[in-house]
Amino acid sequence: MRPPSSISRRAWLMGAGAVVAWASSPARALMAQMDGSAAASTDLNALIARMTVEEKAGQVTLMAAAWAGGAANALNPTSPSRASFRQQMDDVRRGHVGGVFNGNGAEMARQMQTMAVEKSRLKIPLIFAADVIHGFRTVFPMPLAEAGSFDPELAERTARIAAIEATAAGIDWNFAPMVDIARDQRWGRGIEGAGEDVLLSRIMADARVRGFQGRAGLAAPDAMAACAKHFAAYGAAEGGLDYNSVDVSERTLREVYFPPFQAALDAQAATIMASFNELSGVPATANHWLLSDVLRDEWHFDGLVVSDYTGDMELIAHGFAADAREATKLAFLAGVDMSMQSGFYMEHLPDLVKSGEVPMARLDQAVRRVLALKAKLGLFDDPFRRIDPSREKTLVRTPAHLEVARDAARRSIVLLKNEDDLLPLPRQGKTIALIGPFAQGQRDLVGPWNVYGTDADAIDLLTGMRAVAADPDAIVAVDGSGVDKPIRGGIEAAVAAAQAADIVVLAVGESQTMSGEAQSRTDIVIPAPQMALAEAVAATGKPMVVLLRHGRALALHGAVKDAQAILATWFLGSMSGMATADILFGLASPSARLPCSFPYESGQEPLYYAHKNTGRPNPPGPRVAYKAHYRDAPNAALYPFGHGLTYGEIVYSAIDMGTGRLSADGELTVTATLRNSGRHEATEVAQLYVQDITASITRPVRELKAFQRVTIKPGESREVRFTIRREELLFLGQDMQPTVEPGKFRLWIAPSAQAEGVSDIFTLA
Template sequence: MNGQGISRRAWLAGAGAAVAWAASPARALLANAATTALPPQVEALIARMTVVEKAGQLTLMAAAWAGGAAVTLNPAGSASNFDAQLRATRRGELTGVFNGNGAEMARRMQTEAVRRSRLKIPLLFAADVIHGLRTVFPVPLAEAASFDPELVRRTARAAAIEASASGIDWTFAPMVDIARDARWGRGVEGAGEDVLLGRRIAEARVQGFQGPRGIDAPDAVAACAKHFVAYGAGEGGLDYNSVDVSERTLRDVYFPPFQAAFAAGAPTVMASFNDLSGIPATANPWLLDTVLRREWGFGGLVVSDYTGDEELIAHGLAADARDATKLAFLAGVDMSMQSGFYLKYLPDLVEKGEVPMARLDQAVRRVLALKVALGLFDDPFRRIDPAREKARIRTPEMLALAREAGARSIVMLKNEQRLLPLPRSGKRIALIGPFAGGGHDLIGPWNVYGTDREAVDLATAVRATVTDPAAVTIDDGSDMARAVAAARAADVVVLAIGETQDMSGEAQSRTAIVVLPAQQALAEAVAATGTPMVVLLRTGRALALSGAVVDARAILVTWFLGSQDGPAIADVLFGAVSPSARLPVSFPRAAGQVPYYYAHRSTGRPNPPGAPQPFKAHYREVPNSALFPFGHGLTYGEIAYSGLELSAKTLRAGETLTVRATVANTGPRAAVEVVQLYVHDVAASVTQPVRLLKGFTRVALAPGARQTVTFTLTRDDLLFTGRDLRPTVEPGAFRVWVAPSAEAEGLAGTFVLA
């Protein structure tokens, strides 16, 4: 029986459902999973299940047969082994596993489920496919810097093709948390500080993972939007920490990327670790029921994060494991990840009448709905094929895409006197620093299956690019005198410094977001030689740069670029690719400024343009602005903005305001400019951010070329959460900018909303 046929016949009833299917197959399949009849064969299973088997369908565990980095990416769990998981599968006590070891493992477990268990319900195989499987793409924050959702969709599509070939049905991505405190290490997994960019990237990743044909396609994986919600707003930038933000901030900042992911068809969502104003998200009925289910109409599956239900005890909300199970389940968490609490305690809670059977059946229906949507009841082995796994992994096309994505993720912060691009011949190059070469710190954090060993490092790529490899000196910077000597003997220094990949990611919050002291000292010593210096900054977050690092003639933010890290950097360094990325996060002037983000509100005492003035909002040491603001990035062209035009002075109900500007490349090299549209609501019933991004577009410009860029604004683009906590828009004056960054003046104008 065809999987799509099941879903169309048994699930889609009425014109409304048909419209939903056309817009998003996964969303349509899961919109009413808790109440709509499943296909008859699946519906019959629920009636036959014991309470233990139902609890088993809600129990997801880390794969006992794991490989690569999987065993180090989470805290140590309860001891398990593969045979024990096979026995649990036969008994119907396991819905699936995550971060397992490929198609052969999945084949053996699925065979156990569909041939030897009583009900023969297929298992679900999940994984943290955050930025690629074996072909590793740039970390998500780097890809967000491309300001190119289509590129992001393509890399997510490629990741899904590899993952599905390895037996994976479901990925715990995208992470759509807005991150405005650079101390928080998990900002590397998201799209940065801006709401509009976050929404566009969330939508693109979901579309890429799930593909164009629906999630029952053999090369699609189900997406999971995480972490719901405001995980990135932890106090002090500390991972897992408490969050206390207003409902208005949730609705204006932290909710929209999740809504975008669901609108794109994401059928699952993960509850976040943090508490929210004293109530942990994993046991928060307002979040998981009032907002998610009733207000937004989300009908899909809610899964806990790793032992999130168990952690309710440490939070101080639950008295014990049984209480934690009850609180999480009744709040709306359908599936428990890793704790094993649901299997252990739900049967007794149901028997004692503390958890209604109807709630248990509701959660089971959502799990089975996901399995139906993925086509697993039609063909449990549709994504399990060892031969296909070998054929689809790390193909030349995948690696070429990784290189393209890497080059388009690099942000050029400075390029004084056009030091870059470097010539391929005629220059002696000293490649110095801890990241100058070697198979380490290339793929970045949160990758389960890729390895640095399979990636290409910087030294290898540079030597392959230049005409004379002997003209390149490689020095890791561990011996200061040797590094200084290499710098003196060179025509140009390329200084590769920054963070190791284990300094970003989960549980990697930093108190001081600066270049490490030893690296800063290396930069000062090398700069003192007077040799022109290019800084390559490897990082998973915004950093506060100072001294010789910020004073370098040229700076490239190279993030962690994945399998083709070195070649991607070399492409930009030597001019095969003109840098086109822009900062998705603001680089502060000092670590003490964080959290710093461009879309802040004005105080009653803003400092006017120019030098700091007494009794105005600024620090003693630095202005209240970014060193390198959100949206900033240079090209190898020379870009000029002119000719701002607004189609009208007044925007009325039902009308569209058109904003036009001309962008020209007056330089000698081709370039891609990211043109950005910002607005500010001058006076409103709730104070508004000083600027908000409302549009962006990438414009390719040959030398001497000009192009008119057009943006449109409607009343809906100007909505904000009003005093009654509902979306509203108010008449009045607005400022508008077409600019190259969030803090550049660019071209400025005004209009009135009638």
């Protein structure tokens, strides 16, 4: 009888010896009857009982792949002790490593997995992990940009495609999504999250976990385990400085920073990553209250906790551990099950167990969690289920995937300003000068923190605009300036191009190396050489559209701020140029909203809409003496959270709250009318905000409670309807228990967190 095709392919991948070795291995035999949680637990315990303490330490050790691509090496710099591939293969053979991350594709994974299941004593499969933050080979908009779509279905769809592509290259486990709330735009790592708002971050966390893991179970060949990171409050680093200390109240943790993690776990995220930062004096990597009391005892999380890259090693620099041995003990006993990259667990756990400082039961617990994850991923059933060179070649960058990337990029572009309806641009009949360091060329397209996609495979702005325009020759591109250095004669060439054109499109902002991990900025402005270019081009008097390339909210000044039209185009990925051109020329209408507030000045950071009133709020209008305000900037955002224009003209009216009373066990229905008085169809994001006017714990001036995307034709009116229940008004009382108090609440249905829209007051009985 001919064997099934899947077995034939696996045999081709592994070689006959590996197949036979795996089929007869102790691990395979023990796992063969895993048909339920009790059976699985029994089998895992039996396997653990056969392991030496060194093999156990190996299972809780995760190392960067020695055979990795250039991007992986750049993102995770090689440590002095990093092994060669041959040495790493020997560690696999000896059972001294449980998995590797950011490796170099299916062939690397095939060789390493074959070594694990053929040559190691117990033949326990490896787990292969990676940073697949916003796409694999098909690169989607950076997560912060995609959050601006306010569309969780889109986020789930792009995450699903990322999983399909990554698993074809052998990846089982993804170090995403990042669910940190980021309210200080100086912090460069905000690009990986969903911005400043708790509700939006919760919704996007849920969507991305479901996308990465799929809905058919983790054992599906195209499912990869998600890892919610970084636990916790990494985005609250003091001064917006990456890796810096965090000191926030338990109330703030529970009301702001914890909820996105809880949403990820409700979506069944398989793993959690501990954060780099200390939290009120205790580094998260060794924080027993955080990793055990909260995560395990309160939330009942039974999955795997992994450190961030050398997080346990960094306990020494924190001044929390005296040496590597103590750092290992502190991290492990606090609740970090698996150590990433330091090698400390392999080096020190055997002796710590031998001395009695670490109980064998705790080591067995951590090993059980690693093995349980491998079992859930189906690796004990088929260690090669995701290692398939043919899938790796055929399932990446498909036309269908690229079309989703284009759609996602379109839905991530925010129209900040559009005076005199300068946009959309006509596709013919006008000459366009495309000016700026991001006007052309295969650079700064896929964005920060991308391991497998490349700018070389992405479409730049000039290419996209010429593909969409009726007359490609009507678009002339001039760099004019570098990102942070002037070009000799650049401004003169740009001014000449602007004077010869009908319209200027100015592409300025940040390079992709200016955002992301370890890229904090004290002054979140467009670099001076680009500002000089902008001022010179604006002086020609030609109508000017500014396209911002950026990984964070920026403080806009001068000619850039004053341009007639401004689009926030972020880092949009593989189809960047095509998507931007679609919006510029009106083939698609802008519908995204800001997931983070743009300040007037960098010194306003941290800046977020859901702030408290203070005891001396400045009243509307001019500054009043001895009230809370800056001398040199408004108490507001230039462009607030939720802001985004359309090519239509949306008017809010006719709010209706019925009786305006919400009973303790009832619900309140609120409606409003949205009318498109413009000339173009538009997709509006109607946002529901609430303020608890008086409470025993001071509450934010507004909190987002719901939103709806509504498409409205020119001249059409649509009703939006929201339902509010008591549980949506809960907060932590003085006793740190969830409560809500009778009283009055202000409610807005509005197009942003600063817009009035329509509002009224209701009463909670």
